[in-house]
Each structure stands twice: as C-alpha cells, then as structure tokens.
Amino acid sequence: MRSIGKQAELLKVIGHPVRLRILRELTKGVKCVSDLEEFLEISQPNISQHLALLRHHGLIDYYMDGRLRCYFLVDPIVPDLLDVLNRDYENPLPAPACCPVTKRGKYPGNRRH
Amino acid sequence: MRSIGKQAELLKVIGHPVRLRILRELTKGVKCVSDLEEFLEISQPNISQHLALLRHHGLIDYYMDGRLRCYFLVDPIVPDLLDVLNRDYENPLPAPACCPVTKRGKYPGNRRH
C-alpha cells in the first residue's frame, strides 16, 4: 500500500482541472498531444508540462508513432479514483451518535444533548 | 455530479499528508482537537488551520461537547476515496493495443510495430 505521503502526492498531482481532464480523456483511450490540444483551451507548452508531471509521477506513459507521442494511462488507481469522483452521493454521512466519547472523555455543562 | 473544477478542488484539499491523516482518523470515529494533537506531531494552531480548511470545503463538521470541538466526517465521498487509496494494485494497466489510431491518424516511418 502507498504511504500517506505518496497518497497525498498522488492526489495533489491529480487535483488540477487540466490534469484531471487529461486523465479522463486518457481513460477513453490513447491520445496524442495534438488530440489533447483540440479540447483543452490552453497552450501546447502548458499541456506538455502537465503531461510531463503526470508521467514523472508514473500515472501515464507514451509511445512514439512517427512524430506523434501517444499517451496512455499506466497507473490502475486512476480510473478507480475517477469513478469515485463521478459518483452521485445523495446524502451526507449519518451524524455521529450523540456525544460519542473521545479520548479526552466528556465534559459536563452545556452540551447539545 | 461534481464539476471538474470542484473535483480538482476536492482532491487538492485532501491531497496533503496532515489532512489525509486527519480524515483517516475521522473515518474511525469522532475526534476532538486534542485527540488529533496526540498523534499528529504538529502545532495546535496548524491543526486548527487544516481542520478549518476541511470544514470550509464541507468535508467535515463538528459539534461542541463542553469545551471540546468534536469533529466528524460529513462528505460521503471521503471514505470511498480513502478506500481506493488503500487498495493494492499488482499490475499496471494493460498497454494499449499497438498503435491505436488517434484523431490525427497515423504516420509512416519508424514506428514501434
């Protein structure tokens, strides 16, 4: 299992709107940079930077096809995380049972009982 | 479903080692700030800041128990995301079929066929 540090790093890398859109697109299949340019409204160098970041973190990789770099997903956690993000949650988590005991114990006084 | 922007924001908020540890702890049950102080090695003001950030993003909330603030999870996506992060993945995703066609089509030349 990933360490907490690695988990946080992973989330930070994915947690950018452009990178999220790139990853979503790659879950659909292989894309070259020009394909990505078509639907991301940002500059090509900027796209390349984001791709490099994702690649250096081991989330994606590419192969060459002529002069095209064809990027694809390699880390299997990515589609699973994206699936969770797409889920619709109707309700918040149930509120905890009234005043459960923390390590510090309970205090008298004006509690919300 | 959350917008891409909200999804990225959510991941960025969770994507910090201290906040991740706080959230993991809260999946186990309600904790007051002093409880959290015991196992996080950082200052109390810093913990409060992270708690405030998590709360302002709607991930957690608290109730008062005397002078204790008892924090708990409210966003149901959190335990699901943490579960995925804890999964063990044996293998990378299968490599894409050789040279799938991108929108730009294929190029002749020295491809890896």
Add this chain to the structure above:
DNA sequence: TAATTATATTCAAATATTAGCATATTTTTA
C-alpha cells in the same frame, strides 16, 4: 471573577505551483 483549558484567528515569511514566453529537439517530408 480570575485562571485555566481548548481551540481559533491573524499575519508574515518561506516555499511551491502555475502559466506564459521564447527557444530547443526530434522526426518527417519536400
């Protein structure tokens, strides 16, 4: 009511991230 406990807020400094611009690299085509 003064002291104590539990926790939050504010501000500033250090650091990290992001985007833009100019330019470089690589492969292919003419």
Add this chain to the structure above:
DNA sequence: TAAAAATATGCTAATATTTGAATATAATTA
C-alpha cells in the same frame, strides 16, 4: 539537406499554499 510538424524544455513572473509565531476567543472551573 532545408523546411515543417509535433512536442519538450528552461526561465520568469504571478499566484497560491504552508507553516510558525503571537494573540484572541470561548467555555469551564476554582
């Protein structure tokens, strides 16, 4: 071999995040 196409890299300025330090607040107890 020169030009074009596809993409990457390096640098910089703008912005955001993070932490620490000092202080504030709010509830409880003495």
